[in-house]
Amino acid sequence: MNQWMLRITRYAERLLRNLDALEWPEKVKAMQTNWIGRSEGAEVTFTALGPNGSRHPLKIFTTRPDTLFGATYMVMAPEHPLVRELTADDRSAEVNAYVERVKSESDVERAAKTEKTGVFTGAYAINPVNAEKIPVWISDYVLMAYGTGAIMAVPAHDERDYEFAKKFGLEIREVITSEAGVATEASVGEGTMINSGEFTGRPSAEGRKGIVQWLEQKELGRGTVNYKLRDWVFSRQRYWGEPIPIIHCEKCGPVAVDEKDLPVRLPDIERYQPTGTGESPLATIHDWVNVACPKCNGPAKRETDTMPQWAGSSWYFLRYASPHAKDALLSEEGRKWLPVDMYVGGVEHAILHLLYARFFTMFLYDIGVVGFEEPFKRLFNQGMITYVGKSGKAEKMSKSKGNVVNPDGLVRTFGCDSLRMYELFVGPPELDAEWNEHGIEGVHRFLKRAWHWVSIHNGQWSKTPSREMLVQRHLLLKNVTERLESFRMNTIVSSFMEFLNDVSSMNQAPDKETVETFLVAIAPFAPHFAEELWQQAGHSTSIFQEKWPVWDEAYTVFDTVTVAVQVNGKLRGTIVVNANAAEDLVFESASKDPAIARYLDGVQIRKKVYVKGRILNLVVG
RNA sequence: GCGAGAGUGGCGGAAUUGGCAGACGCGCUGGACUUAGGAUCCAGUGGGGUAACCCAUGAGGGUUCGAGUCCCUCCUUUCGCACCA
Known part of the structure; x- marks a missing residue:
């Protein structure tokens, strides 16, 4: 069957390199890096000898050209096109049987196998570095889809080859020194080259380059880069x-x-x-x-x-920015909005969707349709809400697992604003959380208290708010804004609760601006609540038309601070001092505090460490 | 095996990124108001100790005046990849 493919492999290097500059979770970058699977090495041409004396170039890929002198056999994938031509007559029955068996296995079965299998083809190949004749085998541990579909086997320095050689009694020849040697397992680290002709004595990392140069001069091979990434069947x-x-x-x-x-x-x-x-x-x-x-x-x-379904999802976000453009994918107006500043989605899209979308964008950049190579500057993966279902353990909610929680009851009892805020309050959004609704009452109580606080002061606002009231307003806004930027939604809900605790314990009427700032700030989190109170405060336009307020740093820094005082690293008291007080003054104040002074009696102060506005540590002895 | 996370009270989780561990909430205890409380409000709530104090962020080391935070060695756990030469 003929199928269309997209040559994503052309973009492998850029898809990999660009990852560095993206503000994405490390996990996702690692997954893409792994998926692209870049490895540097060399392609080396061996000469395989057919049963009738025919000679066939047999290319292999290796990341360890420095171990070329240790190759004691070769392995082709069972699907390799040369298998038929190389197989000796007296081996063909066994080879065919093996090829057929492998063909009938699914990829899953093939991957699940624990023990190595394979058969000898009867053919030999000549190692270009030492002209040695080595046997050619076939085995399913060599994959047709990667590299050239054939390998040189160096059992002394490759775990898989080692296992295979042990099983079939093939020679294990050590060509890189190591402490442990190769008596019980392959040695895969670096060392000094031995038994390697003119390269003997060179460090393996350096010899690797030397051998590639040597191969290139003789036109027997070349340095090359291989990727696990394959072209995309489209x-x-x-x-x-x-x-x-x-x-x-x-x-x-x-x-x-x-x-x-x-x-x-x-x-x-x-x-x-x-x-x-x-x-x-x-x-x-x-x-x-x-x-x-x-x-x-x-x-x-x-x-x-x-x-495939992936096609549309690879560029839809570009179209979102200019849905009405008729003659172009992207309008001038649309360009202003892109690339996407923040992309939120589940980690299940870590590889396919996010790699395809990057590929499409890069291609569109190359043909001049968009002005950026990377579609998503920041990526945020939200965690899953899990729940204990039939299986008895917490799992992703799904109908088939029978552990879905219907929110209707909660909405009826507490309202959807309570539910919405509670979901945010449960924990950091990037982590999974087990669903449990015991805490929703706390959020619900908070909203009721907040409603009450706003309502009783409605129209009775103070014209001369106290400084402490203004401090609460600006502090709230600072906290909410900053935590919003860094996606710490659970602590935003805490900020609102702290604000309400503080302002309601003041027993003072708030000013209108403080109340309205509170409402505008909470509107994204409790929209119905905020809109209703906004209307009650006399506004005829929606709260969602409001600008996000700004805070004044003057109210979020304080003249006096509480400084913790430690003696030998242990907290012994706190003192209140001027925020700009010099160390001497702070020390003087601390040594007058009876709770602290008792630890300073009759001892010598060896060292004073003062961190401005935070802590004073006195080292005594 | 390789890679990326996580581990803090009875519970969910905070901690200005090296500076008062446990914010906020749930739960629990006591109290107020109540015919009533699964409503509301007030107070308390990491552990040990009469107390002064001591101990405490998975375990053990280290660096530092100071470590939940940094370094090393482990343990447990979640996720991803896994014969990629």
């Missing part, structure tokens, strides 16, 4: 997906649909189930499939494969 044999805009012409072959005819739309059809023949359901819609070739106008057929 075809689906389904109805629901964007049709791939290609027309197959008998004469011209595959021809791209003219830009003026884009996008190709799905035809309206009655049956969109899979055909069962492996062909797309679109293939049976003759009116749609049969078209004229854009090049020669001759009879031609549309491509009937469609794009």
